[in-house]
Amino acid sequence: MNTPSEVKKDLLGVAEHLRPSEPITLGPGASAWQLVLKKIKELSISGRQDAFMVADLDVLVSRHRTFLQALPRVQPFYAVKCNSNPWVLLVLAALGTGFDCASQGELEQVLGLGVAPSRIIFANPCKAVSHIQFAARCGVQLLTFDNEEELIKLARYHPRARLVLRIQTLDSQSTFPLHTKFGAHLEACGHLLQVARELGLAVVGASFHVGSDCHTPESYRQAIADCHRVFEMGCKAGHHMSLLDLGGGFPGVKGSEAKFEEVARVINTALAQYFPEETGIEVIAEPGRFYAGSVCTAAVNIIVKKSSLDPGGHRKLAYYLNEGHYGVFRLFLRDPVPRIPIVVKEFPSEPPLFPCTLYGPTCDAYDRLFSTEVQLPELDVGDWLIFPDMGAYSSSMSSTFNGFPIATVYDAMSPQLRSLLETVP
Template sequence: MTRTFDPTRQPEADFSLVQRQLSQGYDGHFLLVDSAVLHEKVRRFKEAMPRVHPHFAVKCNPDPGILAELYKAGAGFEIASPAELALCQAMGVPAAEVYYSNPMRAREAVEVAAKAGLQWFVIDSVSEMRKIVALKPDASFYLRLHTSNEGSVNPLSEKFGVFEEEVADMVREAVRLGADLAGATFHAGSQCLNPDNWRTGIEAAVQAFAQMRAAGLKPRLLNLGGGFPVEYASPVPTIKDIGLVINEALRAVPDEVRVMAEPGRYLVSDSTYLVCRVIGTTVRRGHPWAYLDAGLYNGLLETTTGITFNMASSRQGELVPWTIAGPTCDSLDICNRSQPLPHNLQEGDFIYVHNVGAYSNACSGHFNGFDLPKIMVV
């Protein structure tokens, strides 16, 4: 049965699915993924930007059940490693349709990808271009450009990207090697609240394309990266708002250029509840603390990167600010220092954390011997 969503609001995971799951008992923290939301997010993305093909960033959530739903909904994929490529292949996605968007790879990783038939590799250095050409002379390349990340919650411009003045060197080397340098990409920064970053990124790509064409290369791929935001505790630009900026900027991009993007967070975050439980409470210097059976290492890593999740509990009561900590002995494992929750919260109460589909299970570990979150896709 297809669910209808209010088009004026962010789609929300259906809480009755959580209740149904809990009615069967509780065996430790888990992620409950509402697949209808995954489909709705792919639909909204395409509706807002009809020219832009979404290729989900597998790193954001590599759960096979989630990937399968996104594939059914019409998304493609972008990978950072051979393990992620294998996940795509296991679903029957042809490797030639998968994009390798991690700009630095081990030689062995390139060999695995080339053998599988992957065609498109991102690069942002002459050395990586040479490495890949030596292993796969007919590879096609897209250039990661360094562009503005201003106004994004998690900037990603520190580690990768060629600066404007370095594009000429990359083009010259591609011509010298006979390499198919045929595209450009950038990343606006994750949870990007500034639609202008996509406009300036597209403008930078258009300039890079002109340099490629002048050197006899044939640009035909524009990859708008990820960064599309979701609403956590405060409002964000909608996908429609961002689409308007992008669609306008794309008017300068010729029709023969395929346009794609690599949304991660936008496609999966809202679909998922983290359900966990209070394992103990205390008061420290007059301030209440609650310790949960899940923390940074079990699904809530993003609380360390500026994301504030909404949390609700199974108990009713006047809301007061709590410090919320995970179950490990690590002082880093503190998720929020002023989370509104009922004053009478107690051991055993359930905590429902909204919008935890992105970088949750993907960034979890067994630190201190605690479990990874289980995932249920319904």
């Protein structure tokens, strides 16, 4: 087993490897949107057709302020998996958020940026032994579990951990439900808490996740009520229950503000009912989309255009893009409603719209953005499409399948944000 000094040396190496390039500082009055258009113009002049994204890091500041104002009792632990861009993590670290990590790789990245282990929750209920050992060596104490086998591993490889029992939540109304894979049934929680006690492990709280992109705020109320029952079970089993983890699922793109406010009202009411402030219970959450969703804007180029007639003789089009399902659009096929891109082209008058299929560049026939057609004007090879709200689960899920590169991300920030970061030690 590595000594503490060896672990520190390893993390310093990780930090050096992950050191991000300097972001672009926007000039007075300039915006990230203007930077997108500038990059499109530069690439068009050079004859290159490289997909790219612009990350507006100032969005993180406004989202953090909104989160704290709406949920004053809740400490955010940002879900690294959502967008692990080093500058996103650095800005959030400077703002004082904690971090939700799901693997040794994510732990290494966050610790390598100088974040204290106490600001991390290892929130994957099913972990590899080597990842548990790494967390123990680095002093990451807060870990989740949802099964007996995990408890046996933790007792052997991280006996001093502070454990959080993740319960199953009904999340069928979320775009990306998680209940079939993670979370202990409420009926099984008493047994798991007793097993933890017999193994000499300390369970300090309960957690849940209503699914990514949750559409029913009521899901939070029921989950908080269920966690209250788990707290009672934990105390009965001899555990000191002191932490409630609300998980993620918070809506996080422009236009979803009203939905988030409704979620916050439901949570605050449920907390007051089941975990009133005078109990001293620490409340955290694991927002990902809420912070990162609107940070990035993607720009893609049309590399091939095909035209055909449907059985009724109506024209339809297919556009092949330089970015697709294996790139930043990985989750688009699962979106309930296709996102209509912004067309970067001027027309003399309102153009007619055609049913269009948007394909990615790889050889996979399933490499397409949406399962249905979208209505777009007739465009040409070399034209650009812009997709806002691309900060969540885009670059972090990209691959180099078929040899296509991962889209470049241009990080941008205001002079005010740069000044803020320079004051952080």
